[in-house]
Amino acid sequence: MHLSAENLAARRGEDLIFTNVSFDLSDGDALILTGRNGSGKSTLLRVVAGLLKQEKGHVAFTDSKGESDRMPGEVSHYLGHRNAMKSELTVAENLLFWKEFFGDMIGGAGLAIEDAAEAVGLAGITHLPFGYLSAGQQRRFAFAKLLVAYRPVWVLDEPTAALDTAADRLFVELISSHQKAGGIVLAATHQPLGLTNTQEMRMTGFVGVSEGMWG
Numbered sequence: 258m259h260l261s262a263e264n265l266a267a268r269r270g271e272d273l274i275f276t277n278v279s280f281d282l283s284d285g286d287a288l289i290l291t292g293r294n295g296s297g298k299s300t301l302l303r304v305v306a307g308l309l310k311q312e313k314g315h316v317a318f319t320d321s322k323g324e325s326d327r328m329p330g331e332v333s334h335y336l337g338h339r340n341a342m343k344s345e346l347t348v349a350e351n352l353l354f355w356k357e358f359f360g361d362m363i364g365g366a367g368l369a370i371e372d373a374a375e376a377v378g379l380a381g382i383t384h385l386p387f388g389y390l391s392a393g394q395q396r397r398f399a400f401a402k403l404l405v406a407y408r409p410v411w412v413l414d415e416p417t418a419a420l421d422t423a424a425d426r427l428f429v430e431l432i433s434s435h436q437k438a439g440g441i442v443l444a445a446t447h448q449p450l451g452l453t454n455t456q457e458m459r460m461t462g463f464v465g466v467s468e469g470m471w472g
C-alpha cells in the first residue's frame with residue numbers, strides 16, 4: 258500500500274499556501290506535519306483527504322494489490338478540528354450514522370459502537386446526547402468515528418487538541434495500532450505525538466513560498 262504526493266501546490270482564496278510538496282508513505286508509515294499557525298498544515302491535510310482541490314500536482318493511493326483506482330479521499334478517514342457530530346443526537350446515533358455512511362473497505366472491519374466507545378475509554382455513556390459531553394469526551398468520540406468503519410489511511414488534524422494526558426496516550430496507542438496493522442497516518446500536530454515510523458514535514462506557509470524554500 259502506498260500514499261504518495263508529487264509536487265503539490267494549494268491556494269486558499271487568492272494566496273498560494275505551499276508549493277512543491279511531495280511525500281511517499283507505505284504500510285505503517287506516518288507523516289507528521291509541524292509548523293506555526295497558518296503555515297498550511299490543515300490545507301495540506303484537506304487536499305490529501307479530497308476536501309480541497311490542489312492547484313498543482315497530484316496525490317495517489319495504491320492498494321496492497323497494486324491497484325490505484327480509488328481516490329485518496331475515498332480510502333481515508335479525516336478527523337478535522339471540528340468533531341462532525343450532531344449535538345442533539347446521542348453518541349450511539351452519531352456513531353451508527355457514520356458506521357453506516359462509511360461502511361467497511363476491503364482489508365479491515367470496523368468495531369461495534371460499544372467496542373469503539375470502550376476503545377476510547379468511554380464505555381457506557383453512548384446513550385447520552387453528544388452535546389451533553391465535555392470537550393475532551395466529545396473529542397474522544399470523534400476519534401471513535403475512525404474505529405467504527407475501516408479505512409487504511411487516517412488524516413488527523415491536531416487529533417490530541419483539548420485532551421487530558423490519559424486521552425493523549427490513548428490516542429497515540431490507537432494511532433500506533435493502526436500503523437502496526439499496516440495503516441498509513443498523516444497528522445498535523447503542535448506537540449510531539451511520540452509515534453514510531455514517522456517522517457516529519459515542517460510547513461512554512463507564505464514565507465516558504467515567497468522565499469522559494471520549497472524548491
Ligand SMILES: Nc1ncnc2c1ncn2[C@@H]1O[C@H](COP(=O)(O)OP(=O)(O)OP(=O)(O)O)[C@@H](O)[C@H]1O
Pocket residue numbers: 269270271274292293294295296297298299300301445460
Ligand atoms: N477558506 C479560506 N479562505 C482563505 N484563506 C484561508 C482559508 N482557510 C485558511 N486560509 C488561510 O490559509 C493559510 C493556511 O491555513 P491552515 O489552516 O492550512 O494553517 P495551519 O498550519 O493548519 O494552522 P493552525 O496551526 O492554526 O491550525 C492561513 O493563512 C489561513 O488564513
